[in-house]
Amino acid sequence: ACVEGQTRCEGDLVSTCAVGPGGEPAFSPAVACAGDAVCKGAACVEPTAGQRAQAAELLEVVGYLQGNTAWHGPLDWARIRDDGKRRIFRGDGGELDYFTALFHAFIAxxxxxxxxxxxxxCGKLVPMPGFAQRGACGRPHPRGVIVxxxxxxxxxxxAKGDLIVGLGAxxxxxxxxxxxxxxSCATSRPGASFTAFTTATTFSDLVRPGEKLEVESPDGAVRAVTVPDGALSGDLQKALFCQDPFGRDTRKPVESELRPDGVGVIRLPGFTDPEQPFPTSGNPADIDAYQAKFEDKIQAAFDAVKTARAIVWDVRGNGGGLTRVGLDIASGFPGAQAGDISYCxxxxxxxxxxxxDTFKYATYALAPGGRFAYAGKVAVLIDGLDYSAADYFPLAVKTKTSAILVGAPTAGGFGATSATRDFKGPPSFSVSVDLNRCSAAADDTPLEGRGVTPHVAAEYDPKDVAAGRDSILERAVRELDAR
Structure with missing residues (x-):
């Protein structure tokens, strides 16, 4: 029973208590509130002037994306706008609720x-992807997140090797x-693999104080962990950097080693050289000189292991850079074939x-041979954080060489940032857009959102991680031995 005239909320809708045909009061079917009002508490509430200002700015953001993004598939822009407004109006008018609405409109x-x-x-109001202020980085696992x-x-x-198998329900x-x-502050999400990996890297900052985690140790023991009180400090200098799965130094442009089993391993955390300032002159000769110096370092690492019976190139967590560097490396792989790969x-x-525009640019192809030529067996380790140039590299490997890819699908981001616009907020923020539609040369199919899938899918084993063993690398070595 209810009191005539009493209202209650059912989501954003409102239901009113009225006397029915039998003379008993009952709640009517829920209906939408009038105008922009949403049901909060137990009644329809009009948006505040501040919320209306937030909604107006969100519509500007969506308009900026709609007018400039190169995304090739259909999008329901009206729904994106309406969902953003409703998120703002059902919130409290604060910065977090506003940024949450912006986030959902953006990732759509x-x-x-x-x-x-x-x-x-970034890092204080909301987490910063790729960082862990609470001190634990993860990767996707079929059962949740592996630390x-x-x-x-x-x-x-x-601890390393722990599995987060439960979060609340x-x-x-x-x-x-x-x-x-x-x-969170966000790079757009072109594919499911990137979404999973970028979320897992910073999972420990995404969980909220008071939440219950179910954690399984590598030995199978299960324990409950309650997220402690306390907001994120925003001090990313003290946070773990999670781009590399094991926290290896990403400031080293390239490293190589010859394993006792005769397999060479070359780790390439990026397709830029952190030891050189990147040229900003716009002069192609400066870029060429930068690339040549970078490739000299890669060649030195390659020369140190080129007598190996097989080589594994590890590009997990590679955020991209100069696509031509990756193509030069792939040109030396066994079975390399000439021919166009893509264009934008x-x-x-x-x-x-x-x-x-009909003009085609960024036309990429392999030129078999070159300074990284190698006749032995080759595997490449990939994951969902491989982005941009680190998408093109596995694409070239898979379509134009006989090397194998091991790991998880790449991100699927093949374009480049084209422009950025600032917005006042609060909080003040910026939105960048990508005008580049890049397509496969073979069939003109847009590449965006289609991360490169590995020949061999592999995942991290909790016991391996706890013991300091690299499950993905070991799987690649076994695959090479079997071929």
């Missing part, structure tokens, strides 16, 4: 190389699915429906 557009960043709010790197005395008491895949919907075309800004 899958084109890569687009960004949503909020300056100092691959930890700081001593981390806030969650986690969520279990298994649902753990990452839940965390992926929580706001630019969207005409504000064209509706989206139209693209």
């Amino acid at each position: 557009v899958p084109q890569g190389h687009q960004g949503l960043y909020a300056g100092r709010a 691959t790197q930890v700081a001593a005395g981390n806030a969650l008491g986690l 969520a279990r298994g895949d649902a753990v990452l699915a839940e965390l992926s919907q929580r706001p 075309q630019a969207r005409i800004p504000e064209s509706d429906p989206p139209a693209f």
Whole structure:
């Protein structure tokens, strides 16, 4: 029973108590509130002036994305706008609720190389992807998240090899699915693999104080962990950097080693050289000189292991850089074939429906041979953080060589950031867009969102991680031995 005239909320809808035909009061079927009002508490509430201002700015953001993104698939822009407004209006008008609405509108557009960043709010108001202020980095696992790197005395008491198998009521895949919907400063999400990996890297900052985690140790023991109280400090200098699965030094441009079993391993954390300032002159000769110096370092690492019976190139966590560097490396792989791989075309800004210039640029191909020529067996380790140039490298390997890919699908971001616009907020933030539609030369199919899948899927084993063994590398060596 209810009191006549009493109201209650059912989501955003409102239900009113009225006397029915039998003379008894009962709640009527829920209906939408009038205008922009949403049901909060137990009644319809009009948005505040501040919330209306937030909604107006969000619509500007969506318009900027709609007018400039190169995304090739259909998007329901009206739904994106309406969902953003409703998220704002059902919130409290604060910065976190506003940024949450912006985040969901932003990730609804899958084109890569687009960004949503909020300056100092990144890492404080919301987590910063790729960092772990609570001291634990992870990677996706079929049963949830596997912890691959930890700081001593981390806030969650986690150890390498631990599996996060539960988060509240969520279990298994649902753990990452839940965390992926929580706001963070964001690089756009062109594919499912990138979404899973970028979420897992910073899972420990995405969990919330008071939440219950179910943690399984490598020996099978299960324990409950409660996320401690305390907001993120925003001090990323003290946070773990999670781009590499094991926290290896990404400031070293390249490393190589010859294993006792005769297999060479070359680790390439990026396709840029952190030991050189990147040229900003716009002069192609400066880029060429930078690339040549970088490739000299890669060649030295390659020369140190080129007598190996097989070579594994490890590009996991490679955020990209100079695509030509990766293509030069792949040109030396066994079975390398000449021929075009891809090309790009630019969207005409504000064209509706989206139209693209006919001029083709960034036409990539292999030139078999070169300074990295190697006749032995080759494997490449890949994962969902491989982005941009580190998408093109596995694409070339898979389509134009006989080397094998081992690991997880790459990100699927093949374009480049084209422009950035600042917005006032608060919090103040910027949105970047990608006007580049890049396609496969073989069939003109857009590449965006189609990460390169490995020949051999492999995952991290908890006992291996706990013992300091690299499950993905060992799987690659076994595959090479079997071929």
